[in-house]
Amino acid sequence: MFRTIRNIQARRAIARAEGVEGPRRIYSWIHVFRGEANARIPSDPGKLADDMVQGLYSCVGKSHSYNGVQIVPGVNAMIMSEGGLKHTAYDPVTGIATVGASVSVRELKEFLLTHDRRLINSGNYMAQTVVGALATGTHGFGERGVMADAVVGLTFLDGAGQRVTLKRGDPDFAYVALSFGTIAPIIELQIETVPVEAFISTSHINRLSKLRELQQGTIASNWAVLPYSDLEDPVMMLHTLAPCHAAARRANVRKGGGLLGPIANWIIGRYQWLDKWVPPMRRPLQRLINRLKIVRRDQIQTDPRDMDYLYDPTPGLAGDRPPNILRGCFSTTFTGYNLAFFVPLEKAPAVVKFIMREADDLRDLGFYLKGIISVRELTGTTPLVFGANHREPVAAIDLFADPRDYAWLERLQRLVLQYEPATRPHFGKSALMPEFRDALGQAELARLMNIHRTHYPQKNLMFSERVRAFLDVGRPLAGLAAADSGLVN
Numbered sequence: 001m002f003r004t005i006r007n008i009q010a011r012r013a014i015a016r017a018e019g020v021e022g023p024r025r026i027y028s029w030i031h032v033f034r035g036e037a038n039a040r041i042p043s044d045p046g047k048l049a050d051d052m053v054q055g056l057y058s059c060v061g062k063s064h065s066y067n068g069v070q071i072v073p074g075v076n077a078m079i080m081s082e083g084g085l086k087h088t089a090y091d092p093v094t095g096i097a098t099v100g101a102s103v104s105v106r107e108l109k110e111f112l113l114t115h116d117r118r119l120i121n122s123g124n125y126m127a128q129t130v131v132g133a134l135a136t137g138t139h140g141f142g143e144r145g146v147m148a149d150a151v152v153g154l155t156f157l158d159g160a161g162q163r164v165t166l167k168r169g170d171p172d173f174a175y176v177a178l179s180f181g182t183i184a185p186i187i188e189l190q191i192e193t194v195p196v197e198a199f200i201s202t203s204h205i206n207r208l209s210k211l212r213e214l215q216q217g218t219i220a221s222n223w224a225v226l227p228y229s230d231l232e233d234p235v236m237m238l239h240t241l242a243p244c245h246a247a248a249r250r251a252n253v254r255k256g257g258g259l260l261g262p263i264a265n266w267i268i269g270r271y272q273w274l275d276k277w278v279p280p281m282r283r284p285l286q287r288l289i290n291r292l293k294i295v296r297r298d299q300i301q302t303d304p305r306d307m308d309y310l311y312d313p314t315p316g317l318a319g320d321r322p323p324n325i326l327r328g329c330f331s332t333t334f335t336g337y338n339l340a341f342f343v344p345l346e347k348a349p350a351v352v353k354f355i356m357r358e359a360d361d362l363r364d365l366g367f368y369l370k371g372i373i374s375v376r377e378l379t380g381t382t383p384l385v386f387g388a389n390h391r392e393p394v395a396a397i398d399l400f401a402d403p404r405d406y407a408w409l410e411r412l413q414r415l416v417l418q419y420e421p422a423t424r425p426h427f428g429k430s431a432l433m434p435e436f437r438d439a440l441g442q443a444e445l446a447r448l449m450n451i452h453r454t455h456y457p458q459k460n461l462m463f464s465e466r467v468r469a470f471l472d473v474g475r476p477l478a479g480l481a482a483a484d485s486g487l488v489n
Ligand SMILES: Cc1cc2nc3c(=O)[nH]c(=O)nc-3n(C[C@H](O)[C@H](O)[C@H](O)COP(=O)(O)OP(=O)(O)OC[C@H]3O[C@@H](n4cnc5c(N)ncnc54)[C@H](O)[C@@H]3O)c2cc1C
Pocket: 029, 058, 059, 060, 061, 062, 063, 064, 065, 066, 069, 070, 080, 101, 122, 123, 124, 125, 128, 129, 130, 131, 132, 133, 134, 135, 136, 137, 138, 139, 140, 180, 181, 182, 183, 184, 185, 186, 187, 333, 334, 426, 427, 428, 429, 464
């Protein structure tokens, strides 16, 4: 009770601090990471440049990364999302959009809709800044799934506050366009866009063993398993997209479900709520869903002006409407701490089963995965060196747990890395650790650091402690606890 009141008070205090310069506690999403910094609000590029030369600084977007990559204690934190770099523009000849660093993904999408355009891909939540999302490799699923893959040009300020512009094809571009805070502030991006488009969206409840069969003829897949349903062949929810050539509207299709279908619908419809508020029900519920042996298929034609790309038949945002049973299962990000990483695409089913077994084995210690294990398939490859699918197509695996169980997720990540060394990090969600260096390429990381040193010889740009440890470039800055205890001076 008291803790809840304290949490509410703390959140209110943070909300009150919005838009105000001065000492501020910065929290990652779900508050697992935090740090005290001196907030600076970049009302325009001139003020931003002036603030940069005042001392050590870092950049914060909307602070929605889970893993604390945006938090650097003790420095001037440029709170880009609260700043005035709000400009957007669209060139109808090239189809390229220009966007400032304070613009959110949602604002950009709303702007693009006024030109009947959309982003090639995006994640499933949109309060983040476009620049922050791109910097950490935020992705959706399907072809060109990493959002930063659509960037064709960018402008950042160097350590002296001077503008530097890079275009696709410039030697350093493929490093800087997805550089997780090591080149900052990026003040403007140019992004490819495509015309709004409808898809045939099909959702299945089935078994993991049917995955490849059900994917035939589709262009993009997002699937999820219930981790405690069946270790051999878990219950799977699959969402696929297929091209939609017909100008005429396709009728909605619903097949399967059987006699127990209504019961399954009821359970799955409340699954997220129960999972969140009645955790002991988590495993029994999944076992029950498993026993019902439901096989179901729902097909719809998406609205071309659907904005969140959760792919539903209505324009705008799914969050503004009652949830659809199946699609609701894919939006789990509010229910707990989320840790994610990428594995080679074809290995995903095996990795998921491995995680299920490891997690199941930890039950007697009180650890439970929350909700689902979600898998988004990123087909094709990207030229961006630190893009998840730079070397090969990958699957993004998202794990969820109570925030107090964060460390168990980190252990699961470490185990996956041990057996699958090609595992690559999500820079906004993975526990960033040196073990990722080989998969990203030691030489590529060294090249990024050279680019960093060229533009920031003043050493005033600080990036996250975790990234510094990961890149092996210096000791962490002292947090308050370390300083107060006399551990560092
Ligand atoms: C509810 C929710 C849903 C999510 N869904 C998805 C999803 O579907 N797919 C997915 O891949 N991820 C997803 N994420 C993760 C999220 O997209 C990333 O963590 C993203 O980085 C957050 O953007 P931000 O603006 O909050 O950036 P922050 O977290 O504030 O910062 C991220 C990084 O960007 C750097 N940065 C910020 N601004 C600048 C700048 N102007 N110039 C240079 N560097 C800068 C920071 O220094 C930091 O290193 C989700 C997160 C949440 C909370």
